[in-house]
Amino acid sequence: MTTVLQRPQIKIPATDRRVRRERRLTWIARHSIAIVLAIMFLTPVVYLVLLSVMTSQQALTSDYWPNSWHFENYVRVFQVTPLPRYLLNTVIYAVAATGFMLLSSVPAAYALAKLKFRGRNALFLTVICMMMLPPQVVTVPLYLMWAGYGLTGSLTPLIVPMLFGDAFCIFLMRQFLLTIPTDYLDAARVDGCGEWRTLIRVVLPMARPGIAAAGLFQFFYAWNDYYGPLLYTSENESSWTLSLGLASFHGVHHVDWNLVTAATVLAMIPIVVVFFFAQKAFVQGVTLTGVKG
């Protein structure tokens, strides 16, 4: 994170005392604001965690501090709700979607960034339009298509399309591949590498940060997705993902707010863990999408 976002220091000579005092005051003011904001940003998660270890009776009150700590709620939620099923479905969806997306989208992004062919601009514009298209526009025809094959009620309609490229990930990886100097590719071609070998031997190792960012985005997108599973799996509870399950818990386990919040916290944990392992690739990816505006 630090290498990407390093601040250059401005040097203004500070000799007189008044200036120095003023500066110390702004230092304190800025850091105080930052601390207050940080507390506000952390509050929702802290409150959820506190709620999740209360008894179900206390969770209904206006208390925010647990009278006694019930960490066993995190075990109970696995026993009394279909959480294991949801978790398994979510992992299947996220892993398969990410793997399939990489297989189909890395070559496409490479072609759009580094190969010259007729219709390349038109293809790129189409990818941008797909990326910007609200998913609800094509929802009904796609649903009818999958229903025609009898595949609604499963995660198949969400996973299979990833074999045919994801617009956002293609865009992101293309932007990254543009930054790789073409000289390296020419050198490989002169050495007699075909395009596929150039991609695998030369480009892939250099493009690892861009590919990692796209993979992470896709993983998080699938993990967090609510619209897709709602559309295709709501008719069949055994295919529900975590997001869909969480949104319906409230009705099924109406009074057990402590269990609902425990499940909610559990849905957030993998995201936080993955983020801390891959912070740098992630921040690079986010900046890549917007900074070149």
Next chain:
Amino acid sequence: MRLRRNLTTLSFVAPLLIGIAVFFLYPLVSAVYFSFTKFDLLTVPQWVGLENYKRMADDPFLLQSVRNTLWMVAVFVPVRIISAIGLSMLLSQLKRGAGVFRTIFYLPALAPPVAATIAFVYLLKPGTGPVDTLLSHLGIDGPLWFNSPDWSKPSLVLLGLWGIGDIMIIFLAAVLGVPVSLYEAAALDGANAWHRFRYVTLPTIRPVILFATITGVIYTLQYFDQAAVAGSIASGQAVTGGGISTAFGFPEGSTFTYPLWLYTVGFRYNALGYANAMAVVLFVVALAVTVILLRRSKAFSGEEQ
């Protein structure tokens, strides 16, 4: 030789071409065709001409969803951008702990929307929730938040501000990319902090503001998850059985965004022809916004930079 090269190129983009045909062009053309028909899951499409479009003009529920989405575009987008610029300016000027603060401000953006929405519905629970409890200590009668038609959308804005991290990072990179020499020159000319922001930072990051505005509008046009979940959780019911909640839009339709209403029309009321007419209108609007982005932004043009 030439043919071979073309075949190689084709092998790189073939899956994408199939994807475009099957998952983009085909459903788009079908949506346009279906928009002139009337049918549900059990009947065959029947040609009705422009009837669906005529019906849209005086459908009070549709107009309400248009108003809700326009409200989100007018409030949600600018509030998020202004806050993100403020936050990134603050972060860029911190000398200690900047990394820690950055991570804290960024992380909520990654939280699953459903989980984040549940957290906020609990946090803003009318009367007994921690925010209303805090407000009552200060002598303020807290609003009903997600349970009030007037406050449900502002509550969604608060939720959106919590997840501001992604555009904040984009602005932070832009703010840090402003050449130091510009600030030094301005400081020598006696510019104060506000002037430095107004005449140095702001003009330099303008392209990023444009980018954030357009992508923000696109995001708002498809705003679905949080609105759907907030409505069903706050109402105390949930998505059960057939999956389509009767509580979408709660309270009093105030959280029916355009795409959420489209979904409800199609999959709860089974008016699939009408839903497709709504989809075509949404497509035209999204396309217009995308064209503006393409004309204004270098990163999106196909040319090599």
